[in-house]
Amino acid sequence: xxxxxxxxxxxxxxxLHPKIIxxxxxxxxxxxxxxxxxxxxLPPVIHxxxxxxxxxxxxxxxxxxxxxxxxxxxxTSPHLARFHERIRVAGTLISEQDLALVLDECYAANAxxxxxxxxxxxxxxxxxxxxxxxxxxxxxxxxxxRLDATNVVERPALTIITPxxxxxxxxxxxxxxxxxxxxxxxxxxxxxxxxxxxxxxxxEVIEAQAAxxxxxxxxxxxxxxxxxxxxxxxxxxxxxxxxxxxPNLPGPHQIDNAGAALAAxxxxxxxxxxxxxAVTRAEWPARMxxxxxxxxxxxxxxxxxxxxxxxxxxxxxxxxxxxxRTQRPTHLVCGMLNTKDVAGYLRPLGSVAExxxxxxxxxxxxxxxxxxxxxxxxxxxxxxxxxxxxLSAVRGIARRAPSSRILICGSLYLAGAVLRENR
Numbered sequence: 001x002x003x004x005x006x007x008x009x010x011x012x013x014x015x016l017h018p019k020i021i022x023x024x025x026x027x028x029x030x031x032x033x034x035x036x037x038x039x040x041x042l043p044p045v046i047h048x049x050x051x052x053x054x055x056x057x058x059x060x061x062x063x064x065x066x067x068x069x070x071x072x073x074x075x076t077s078p079h080l081a082r083f084h085e086r087i088r089v090a091g092t093l094i095s096e097q098d099l100a101l102v103l104d105e106c107y108a109a110n111a112x113x114x115x116x117x118x119x120x121x122x123x124x125x126x127x128x129x130x131x132x133x134x135x136x137x138x139x140x141x142x143x144x145x146r147l148d149a150t151n152v153v154e155r156p157a158l159t160i161i162t163p164x165x166x167x168x169x170x171x172x173x174x175x176x177x178x179x180x181x182x183x184x185x186x187x188x189x190x191x192x193x194x195x196x197x198x199x200x201x202x203x204e205v206i207e208a209q210a211a212x213x214x215x216x217x218x219x220x221x222x223x224x225x226x227x228x229x230x231x232x233x234x235x236x237x238x239x240x241x242x243x244x245x246x247p248n249l250p251g252p253h254q255i256d257n258a259g260a261a262l263a264a265x266x267x268x269x270x271x272x273x274x275x276x277x278a279v280t281r282a283e284w285p286a287r288m289x290x291x292x293x294x295x296x297x298x299x300x301x302x303x304x305x306x307x308x309x310x311x312x313x314x315x316x317x318x319x320x321x322x323x324x325r326t327q328r329p330t331h332l333v334c335g336m337l338n339t340k341d342v343a344g345y346l347r348p349l350g351s352v353a354e355x356x357x358x359x360x361x362x363x364x365x366x367x368x369x370x371x372x373x374x375x376x377x378x379x380x381x382x383x384x385x386x387x388x389x390x391l392s393a394v395r396g397i398a399r400r401a402p403s404s405r406i407l408i409c410g411s412l413y414l415a416g417a418v419l420r421e422n423r
Contacts, residue, residue, distance in 0.1 A: 006096060009103040010083060010121070017116045021171055023147040027115040031123045032152060034109040038123075038130035039152045043073065045137045046264065047153065049145040049183045050162025052314045053196065053257040056249055057162050058140050059284040060261035066091060067277030068270050070135035075125045075150065077118065077142045080286055080309075080416035087125045090134045102128050118142050122149040144172050146185020158267060159186050159193040159215075160260055164202040165314035166341070180205040187215045192267060195219040196260040218263050226259025228252065233279060235262045242272060247279040250288045252325070253318035286415035288322060294422035296408075299391060300398035304328060304405040307419070309412035311336065313344030319409065320348035331401055332356040333393040334377070334410040338368045342376045345410065350381035354404070357393040358386045361414045373410070390418060 017027075032039055046061060048054045055076055065072050074088040087094040106124045122142070129137050136157075139150045164180045172179045180202035187193055187209050195206060197220045210217050218224065224237040228246065233255060235242040242262065247254040258279045265275055286309035291297055297305055310319055323330050330353045336342050346356070358373035370386040377384035387393035390408060397406050408418055 004100060004104065006083060006099040006103055009100060009107055010117070013103070013107060013117050013120050016110065016112070016120065017114045019116065021118075021143060022116055023144060023171060025147055025149070025152065027113070028119050028123060028149045028152060030113070031106065031110050031115060031120065032126070034111075035106065035123060035127055038127045040154075041130040042126065042137045042153065043129070043134040045139055045153045045156035046158045046160065047139050047141070047150065047156045047186050048160045048162070049141040049148075049186045050160070050196065051165040051167050051179070051183070051312065052310070052318065053162040053253065053260070054140055054160070056254060056257045056282070056284050056287055057160060057196070057260045058138050059249075060247070060258055060278040060282040061160075061264050062138055063282040064261065064265045064270060064274040064278030065136055067281060068274040071133065072136050072138060073129040073132070073134045074138040075122070075129070076140045078412060078416075080412065081419045083121075086121070087128060089128055089132050094128065098128065119149045126152075141183075141186065143168060144182035144185065146182045148185075151186055155188055156191055158264055159188065159191060160196075160264055161186070161193060161206060162196040162257065162260060163314065164198055165312060166344075167312040167314075170339070176201040177205050181209070184209040187213050189213045190215060192216045192218055194260050194263045194267065197221065197256050218267055220256065220259060224259060224263045226255050226262065228255050233258060235259055235275070237263060237266055239266055242275055244276050245280055247282070249282055249284055251318060251322040253321065285419060286412060288319075291418075291422060296391060296394050296418070296422045299394045300402070300406060302402045303398055305394070306405065306407045307415050308407060308409045309415035310409065311340050311345060311411050313341055313347070316345040317348045320352045323349070323352040323407075326405065328403070328405040329354045329401065330405045330407055331397045332382070333359060333387075333390055333397070333406060333408045334373055335359045335361040335370070335390075335414040336368045336373055336410040337361060337364060337366045337413065339366055340368075340411075342368060342373060343379065346376050346380040346382070350377075353382060353407075354401070355383040355385075355397075357396060358384060359388070359390055359393050359414075361411050362389065362417045364413050390414070
């Protein structure tokens with residue numbers, strides 16, 4: 001057994017490449033070859049890309065498959081509290097012992113050659129999945145799609161593209177069409193793709209790539225529809241209509257995510273029971289997650305505390321649509337990275353929140369200073385102040401508005417810190 005913990009090995013891996021993000025598949029192919037090409041031995045793969053909603057959609061697909069009795073591998077990123085969250089082996093988070101062993105094996109096989117943290121850890125996940133029997137493998141794209149480290153499966157069973165919007169422009173392009181081209185890079189010749197709601201500029205690119213590859217599309221608005229009707233989720237495709245409970249993941253945007261998951265499950269031949277489980281049993285932390293215990297809850301005992309990791313303008317719009325339906329006044333605690341469009345994220349929230357307390361994202365060198373976040377909030381029409389940390393912010397809101405809703409938001413990294421510390 002390795003003498004090192006997974007944390008120790010992950011720290012060593014961080015030093016193998018000077019850049020966190022460097023999109024190319026060359027290093028991944030080299031390491032996969034050294035490992036004996038585990039990507040060729042995976043159980044049937046469902047590959048999920050998109051800007052918003054891919055994690056929630058994947059969680060719903062997994063809930064439906066597992067309800068149908070399947071053993072499901074799942075790979076997601078980033079993690080929130082512990083790296084182990086990224087690798088779910090046949091339904092169970094990878095153990096510390098298994099994670100340390102496979103990371104050590106990949107580190108040795110890489111032989112100190114340049115490779116990014118995400119690339120080598122993705123190879124580790126694929127190696128684990130290839131060695132453990134399962135019925136399905138779910139792979140969530142890390143960034144983009146075309147050059148993402150997960151895009152190494154020659155013929156997946158199905159691909160899914162959730163809504164595409166502006167994000168990571170420095171890496172994916174400065175127009176919606178360019179970003180959609182990168183996302184559409186997961187399309188494979190002859191492999192069906194479920195497509196969530198898209199703006200016209202994105203859909204045109206996806207359709208063009210699909211036509212070039214002969215990849216059949218199962219597209220929202222054409223082949224399937226999902227709407228909320230009188231407190232129910234109504235889904236319809238060429239197979240027929242489903243009348244289901246609303247998703248247990250809150251927010252109107254989850255209707256579209258559920259629709260994509262249901263389209264995938266129906267295409268794969270699953271019944272109504274699996275579809276209902278997809279929307280009622282899915283769990284996905286930091287997506288409008290209610291916090292019910294821990295120091296933050298104790299600091300505001302009369303308030304509702306919620307946590308959300310959305311961080312781009314589309315996420316801000318989705319969050320605003322959800323908050324507009326709630327009765328309690330909402331006060332935001334927000335921390336963001338300086339690589340994000342803070343103004344675009346906060347603009348929709350100006351009309352649905354009472355105030356914003358800006359905080360730095362702990363432990364992140366790219367954190368946006370709290371003063372800058374507060375200034376952007378004021379520009380969006382929000383009363384704003386700063387606090388040194390989330391706990392101080394929550395205490396301040398609890399003093400002046402004890403029965404309010406407090407939403408911690410703006411960054412998955414901030415959400416991760418909250419989940420680690422609020423135990």
